[in-house]
Amino acid sequence: MHPRRLLPLALCGWLFACAAPAPRPGEVPAPPGKPAAPARAASQTSPSQGTSLTVFFTTDEHGQLLPREKDGETVSGAVNLTYQLERLGYHAGDPGMLLLSGGDSWTGPAVSTYFQGASTVEVFNLLGYDAAALGNHDLDFGQATFTERARQAHYPILAANVHRSDGGKLAGLSSFVVVEVHGTRVGIVGLGNPRTPHIALAENVAGLRFDPPGPALRETVPMARAAGAQVVLALTHLCGPDLLELTPIASELDVAVMLGGHCHEEMQARKDGVLVVEGGHYLESVYRLVLRADPGSGRLLDAEVQRHPITGAPAAAPSKLMRAVGAVVSRWEAKVQKVLGQVIGYSHRGVDLGPGLYAMVTDAWLAAIPQAQIALSNTGAFRQAIAPGSITLADVLAVLPFENTLILTTVTGRQLLENLACCGGAVAGLTYERKGGVVRAWLPDGKPLDPSARYRVLINSFMYGGGDGYLFGEQDPNAEDTSIHWRDPVIDWIRRQHTSEARPLEALLDQRERFRPSPRPTEGAPAE
Template sequence: MTTYSRNYPKIVRHTLLVVLVAAAALASCAPTVETEAADPMRITVLYTNDEHGWIAADDRRGGAAGMLARWRENEGYVEDGPFLVLSGGDLWTGPALSTWFEGEPTVDVMNEMGYHAAVLGNHEFDFGRDGLRTRADQAEFAFLGANILDSASGAPIDEVLPYVIEDIGVVRVGIIGLASMRTPRTTMPTHVAGIEFADYAATLERVVPEVKSEGADVIIAVTHLCEEEMRPLVGTATELGIAMIGGGHCNERIAEVAQGVALVEAGWQFAAYGRVDLTIDPGSGKVLDVAVALKDNPPGTPDLDAEAIVARWQAELDDELQVTIGYTEDGIKRNSAAMANMLMDAWLAAYPADVAMSNPGGIRQDINPGEITLADIVGVLPFDNTIVDVALTGKQVLASYVHGSRRPAIAGLGQSGAKYTIGDMPLDPDAIYHVLINDFMYAGGDGYLFAEYDPAGYMTGIDWRQPVIDWITSLRTTPNDPLENYLDTEPR
């Protein structure tokens, strides 16, 4: 039988340290048996999810270095103590500090923080399989995904392990990863071609016995699942003896015990973390009690080593990206009409087409007041997408525009009374129009149907940020003539 723990370097981390936490307060929970019964021991899980590359502190969050300091001071965290540090995925796609380097800074600092394992989020595929492989090689923690299967072989893809087993004192903890079955619709679909994301409960039913046969006493599931998908797994978890389910993806805040199973999801962006305490009878390995809490990570005193890593990457980024391209007096909000209009107008200005549209989920960050740099634009559009030119009928343009619960950022398509217009003309449902979209949408991301409408869409190869950078640069804006003078702030 395959074992996924024996050759794993982290497995020895705890073996020399039998840390028994004498918990007097837990005496009432202890088995009322003979006096030689060992005191219960406690294993503490520190849990984050959807870190999204927010390793630097700002005025709202303490960042990775702040969180590590908080763990040490408030939770008594030591790397070789009875702790497990786990992540629910979506580690690195976010601000330029992480995205520009394809996530390397985030994995660097997570190594320093002592993570043991992270399940793959959908965004772990944003830089393709090669990008994922590079990060997996760099990480000193395991990338997990028991249900991420190679379609051809049916085995987990090379970049992940289905589970790891960590020895903490005399207790063996099996940590199983579950990725979201929706991953092909929430990352570039071409990046997950040939991969199947298998059913959650069926995967647990298959893998838990294997983990137990490897000697695991305690089982934890680390998942990239939102609450609506985590909660239905509680019954399965209870049956299989899973003590905790960690979630991710929806950036929710969950800390509760349901039918004896700890459920935890800790917001996102290193703004909070979960603490789960498992009280265990070291003799039988039985979990006697679970407790869960959510804690915030506001700005605070950072851990110096982690801060040095962040600072080193920030210096590298500064060198590359602190080129000023313009000036905004008030800044531009991520979800504003001004932002959506600017991005799409810039696309249409750069490339001959009738309409530009881009999914709102791809616009990720505000532009702050003051000088605008390349880094700001990378932060607004962190994903490495390119522009695709598709030919659509007027009817298909409209169907795409109203598809989904949020309207895409749009340019070229207007409304005059109850009628839609393209350019200055009424939209003709049967006419053919050229529409600029991004390659995420073209590949079927967010459920768009562009490839069905136009299987011969033209991949322009243009980085979707480049027209925006070019447009802002061309205006030569200054404090006396800020970008505000050129923005269309009217919702479309």
């Protein structure tokens, strides 16, 4: 973290040190082990010129600490991110810059997921992130683990609209923070995604309230101003269109910039005098914003926004920070390989996110539980393709990184059609199409699904809890939890195929479309 003073919401917040000596009004001392910033001279920028801020922004990083291949080129990776940041003029610890994340930082490949995000937070600490918004996937390992990650982080995690049901804050979560940048106090107000209860495992959000972002913004921006903020940014886990709906409120409150994520759809816009930027995902890009704002009103005067892809290998000798980041990533990679490096199969071309991968997983589920007739999974459960070469346990974890069990439900054909109509999904034991709001489905023998017949349908526990809007939990409240972890049948199925260079995995998969229109492969939230 940059050595500057932080002023988060006065509720102990992420410091976890309520018994510490009282700071000056509205100010919180630096966390243990992090030196407080020395007093700085006021900004030399005159009010007529405005104050200049440089902000670097990533979002939906999903633990992509290692480089990977995509469309024939190398993308992502923490070392590559470091190289791009330094190439663009970023220096960790520079008091004139901000490095921010829009959340969903750690669920993804095994190098992060297996360690429940600890590796990603260590890298973010080293890079000097100043703040992160709370993403829905930042709760994937439960609230206690989130609190552990927040304690580990040298930066606050923010969401002004997320509270416990009793009105308090989740331990480790703050509403806003104020940082000093070139003598200007910048308030960063966080907003979580209000749809989180619908796209997260129910137990991970139990007892939490996700309020609409607009009222939270109205309530929190004045608090940040009262804490000394001259310029206010909103750091959110909201999609671009959602942010555009908030610009009238943001403009009224003189919020200069709103940064967002979640939908993995990049955009830039200026509306109602507010700059809106939705960043990229999977560390495939970093945004650099040079802002000029009126330090009196906080209004944005002008801005330069540049998107920089994180592709290829660094074109220069590694810097000290690149070497340090690389050493951290290598240490965590060695740990995960020791546990999950066992080879279970082989793929010559790899298996993309799409029909073949969907079929492999759902077919494996049916093979493991023969009393089930149909298997159905939300397509958002599939997070990453399988790369060419040896397939390890770590690769399967990267495809299905969430912690689910398989649930055996009994529903009528009509109820199954209701689920397909509302939410779609990847299937085995069935093909279907959605056209003009009408869903038609066929069994493997070509006969249409009988609306009045009862079917044994295998789903994951996220879906049974109502995630993504599925209705199974209401339709069959007495379904059987098989206690089978959803990755285990997939691992067993791949092992049984005895794949090799002469018998690669992709040659054994059903690549046909089982549902039409097929959704685009999702790398976003579990919602599709």
